[in-house]
Amino acid sequence: MARNTSKRAVKEAMQGYVFLLPTLFVLLTFIIAPIGYAIFLAFQKVQLLGTASSDFIGIQNFARVAVDNRAHIAIWNTLKYVAIVVPIQTLLAMVLAAVLNAGVRGQKIFRIIYFLPTLTSSAVLTLIFMWMFNQNGLINEMFAALGLPRYNWIGDPRVALNAIMGMNIWSSAPFYMVIYLAALQDIPDSVYEAADLDGANAFRKFWNITVPSLRPVTSFVVIMGLIGTFQLFDQSYIFSAGSGGPNNSTLTVVLLIYQYAFKNLGTMGYAAALAMTLAAIILVATLIQRKFSKEEALH
Structure with a gap:
């Protein structure tokens, strides 16, 4: 009986995650990933147009704000x-x-x-x-x-x-x-x-x-x-x-x-x-x- 209850709980949880997948995909693709990439760029000297390149420069970009x-x-x-x-x-x-x-x-x-x-x-x-x-x-x-x-x-x-x-x-x-x-x-x-x-x-x-x-x-x-x-x-x-x-x-x-x-x-x-x-x-x-x-x- 306990095993059947456990299987049913796992099945319901999996169904819930399946329904969440579209929302999680949108959040990951359009919110979390861009924020993470922006944080990455903040520590780089980036050239996106022409010949793309990036070099790690630490906090120099933040120091420039000052x-x-x-x-x-x-x-x-x-x-x-x-x-x-x-x-x-x-x-x-x-x-x-x-x-x-x-x-x-x-x-x-x-x-x-x-x-x-x-x-x-x-x-x-x-x-x-x-x-x-x-x-x-x-x-x-x-x-x-x-x-x-x-x-x-x-x-x-x-x-x-x-x-x-x-x-x-x-x-x-x-x-x-x-x-x-x-x-x-x-x-x-x-x-x-x-x-x-x-x-x-x-x-x-x-x-x-x-x-x-x-x-x-x-x-x-x-x-x-x-x-x-x-x-x-x-x-x-x-x-x-x-x-x-x-x-x-x-x-x-x-x-x-x-x-x-x-x-x-x-x-x-x-x-x-x-x-x-x-x-x-x-x-x-x-x-x-x-x-x-x-x-x-x-x-």
Whole structure:
């Protein structure tokens, strides 16, 4: 009897592994193997175009990051972008969700309108914003109609990255708003009713009930926002035609990785080292955020 049970357990386990094989194959082929190869390249001087060659150079690629001025600029631009976009888009998503959950008239229509930017391709949104900030774009036309001088928004290093920030906050906040809306459904109405009896106004209810109740969701939203914003590429690429300009003001780490990997010969290994550096930064930022979330939960 025990032997039959053992055989049946082995058979069921084998069947389970057979069903897992397609997923395991995809993970191995498209995730694990590329990551492993990127780690390998990070310690090599690689020439992939023309006569392919690779030479082991140890940590020289990582040491180069410490002295590469463009890498410093890209890291600073990315950190500034993350530090501004993540808090604003998180707060905006929470406020929008709270407003829509309050039962305003036409909330279904507003949900659709707010969510439309998320459904639109980021490339299309970037082209629209480029047209808006163009020398002859919508914003300058409005200035001209008011008798104000036109301004070269896209060509000003002080404005270019801010324009990308505004576009991404506007387009990404609705996605996180939907997540908050789903979480708000789990907060009992009785809690708000008790607050009403205590004379709490709308702001006090939002700050003392809604925000604490949404803390786990906020942690998830912030982590997802960190991962997404650190990987900013397509908007910066389109906005600057792949250069990171003007004056490197829109140069991000991922865009710099692309430039070294596919535009400069013999720097694929250095691009891989930059990718590993970015992965380490994302990991550290995520761990710090999780630590703060756990400390807040304890209090």
